Amino acid sequence: MPELPEAEAARARIADGALNRTIEAIELGEVSHMDMPDADARARLIGTQFTRTHRHGKYIFVGSKGGPWLHIHLGMAGSIRVCEAGADLPKYVRFTVVFEGDHRLHFRDPRKFGHVELIEDVDAFIGGKGLGPDALSIGDNAFAQAIGGTRGAVKSALLSQRKLAGIGNLWADETLYRTGVDPEARACDLDAGRIGEMHTASRDILQAVVDTGADYSRLPGDWLIHHRNAGDDCTRCDGTIEKKTVGGRTSYFCASHQTKGEAHG
DNA sequence: TTTACTGTTAGGAC
C-alpha cells in the first residue's frame, strides 16, 4: 500500500510503459467524491505524449510534451497498471489514459482517496503543498533540521510530509524499530547521533523496498514489516512486539529495545 | 456485525 516505494514503483511503471505514445483518449470510471481533471483539462492531453516522469515523496508527476503535468497521488489504496491492447480491465479503475494502439495506463483506487489533476509546474506544486525534502534524497543536515528539535513524538515528525516527504506509517515504524527509538520519544530528546542513525536507516529501508519494486515478500524476514502483530517475538532482542496509537496511527514496536532516549529520567 | 486500515487535511486546542 502506497508510501514512497509504491509511488516510485508506479512512477517507474509509467516511465517504462507509458512514455512517447500519442494519447488518444482519457476515460473516467466511477469517481464521485474524487478529484479528477475536468473535461477541458482532459482535452489538453489528447494528441500529445508523455515524455518524462518525476516523483517527490508520495507524489507522482508525468510530464506531457510542451504541456501540463499529470499529477497522481495514490492515496490509501491506489495503484498504477500499464496494459497492452486487449488486456482485461482491472477493477476500481478511476482514470485511464488510452494511447495509440489501445495501450492503456490505468489508475486504480478502490477507496477513492487518491487524486489526479493537471498542473503547470512541479516545483510550484511542491512548494504550494509545503512538502519537505524527498526522504530518499534529503541530506544529513536537512534531516537533522527537519526531525530534531520537534517537541512532539518522533514518529509524528517522521510522518509529517511538511518536514520530510515520503515516509508513511509502515516505514516510520520500521525506521524506529531498526534504530531502537520509541515511537513516542520526543525528537528533541534524541542526540545527534541517534538522529543520524535514523536518517541512515530510513534511507536504507526505503531504498531496499524500492529495489524490490515494493514487493514486501522479498524483504528480509527479520524486518518489522513481517511482524506487525501484537505478541510476535522481537527479531532484534528477547522482547515482544506491542501495539499502541501514536499521533493517531497504529504503531508496532518492541518496548525492550526501543527507548525514549531521554537524557535524564 | 463490528472494527481497523498503509494518507491527507481541515479545524480546533493550546
Place this chain on the structure above:
DNA sequence: TGTCCTAACAGTAA
C-alpha cells in the same frame, strides 16, 4: 504565529 491532535473521507477484509 506555530505546533500538535483528532476526525473525516470510502471501501474492503478480517
